[in-house]
Amino acid sequence: MTVLTRVIARLLLPSTLITAIAVLVKGYGDVGDGFSAAVIAAFGVLLQYVAFGHRAAARALPLRAMPAVSFAGLLLALLVTFGPVLRGQAPLAHSPAPGADVIYLGTLELHTALVFDLGVFLLVFGFAVGAIDLIAGATDRERGQGPL
């Protein structure tokens, strides 16, 4: 890989992550959700693997935490799903309820659906990064370089 590729890959990472966050938070008024946000973010990570190779990219990432990130995301999403049941509402009922006023943070609308999507984001992102690392590591092992 040329220096140019590496520089661009490095530069693209923050902008990919910001796009992912935008897709995540805009989900309810616009196109987007936690799943596609996580896929976009994982794509940014994949770019690092392509540009810098498995070893360098894996060293820079907290890979050991990825299973925990996935399961934390799943747990978060499930709590939002089943939490309302404890209050006697239907599962996946969100507050503020549809039609009610939401709290604004700038143009960002805060409601529990966002937390649900954050859970989905963490689940998919954790899984995707883990899978990318596994596949990248497999080609390394095939070439006889061995695991890290």
Add this chain to the structure above:
Amino acid sequence: MLVLPLAIVWLAAVPLALLDGRRRWVGWLAVAALGAGFLAMLRLAVAVFARGPVELVAGGWPAEVGITLRADALGVTFAVLSIGVLLAALAYETLGGVHERALPALVLFLATGLTGLFLTGDAFNFYVFFEIAMTSSFVLAGYGRRTRELRAALIFTVVNLLGSTLFLSGIAALYHVTGTLDMRGIATWAGVADQNSVLLIATIIFVAFGIKVGLFPFHFWLPPVYRDTWPAVAAILSGALANIGSYGLIRFGADLLPRELRFAAPALLILGAASVLYGALQAVAVRTASEALAYSAISNAGYILIALGIGGPAGYAAAILFAVVNSLNKTVLFLAAGLRGWLVSAAFAIGAFSVAGVPPSAGFFGKAALFRGGIAPDDPALSVALVALLFVGGALAFVYMFQIYQRDFWEREGAGQTSGIGSRILVLGLAGLVVAFGVWPEPLLAVSQQAAGVLNGGRP
């Protein structure tokens, strides 16, 4: 109440996934969680049978807008059965010692998928839970991690992914034709849609579920998988996961697309008969117990198809009854085939009698219901053919079951290590359940009739 069984197993599965399942207390924790889910499901089932279907729309949205969760008699019957089988298999594996850290969590994720798909009123949601169940079972099939298990897991995964893709295409096509994913909406609109396109869709969905349950022309993957997986996993695949196929055939066929099912009845009868005979003849020919049981599963799937082909309230009730009994039989047999010791051979013999349809086992009433449904007063030739088929199938089942019994439990008497007393008592308890249903079949018959009564095509 409807979400409680789902919430218990799903929420328990997540923390368990991070724990080491090889530790005994983790295994028992998983058994306790699954047991709690099973009890919650039983409570739901009792309520459904006493007071009719329970319904709930996710997110508190109005019906037709939100995604519906619906528990009716058919769904809860299969849910109680499948979670019960999973509970038995997990307790069995915990008693014998778990080899892999992920097993308890995987069984709970599988329970989540099964609970969800039996309790949903939405075709796409059905697909989502179906995939949760399938994904966990792909990993489960490789349990044991020796070459033979991994090879079995690869076959299982590739073939069933193909089935899932077909099913997803079928759902998408149904949505295109009917404009809804709600099952009740599909049942309403598919009846007035263009018959040719609905028939094509019905065929796709039939093939998808045929692959799952292992019907004759789509059975090719099943024998190597059931032969090479771990006994508890084979019990899970044939006792719990195959229920998706039979439930899917009954729900999508008899409930959502009854017009197409009636139209295809002759084809179903022919395929069912082919499945019964092919499976039984192969089972007589093979040498190992698990392989014979796998072919027996193909043969028994044929009976369900025949019952669906007969149709009407009696036929659908027979299909449900047979599916329930068959799943219990297979669980007992696969679990017993993995053990040694004197209580086990008794359990295996009971399972074998039940597959052959000998009283006083539950299998007798499965066959009896088929007889009753199969005697069509207006078509004597069909009645004769069906009764003859049932006799031949039963006789062959008798032959292959006792071949296994003779080879594995008589000849090798005393050979090999006796298994732990706990797992032997568990298997004998399950076999006792098969006998109990055979001695006192009224509850099971009532359940199957009430479950058939919720089907659009099953109302008298």
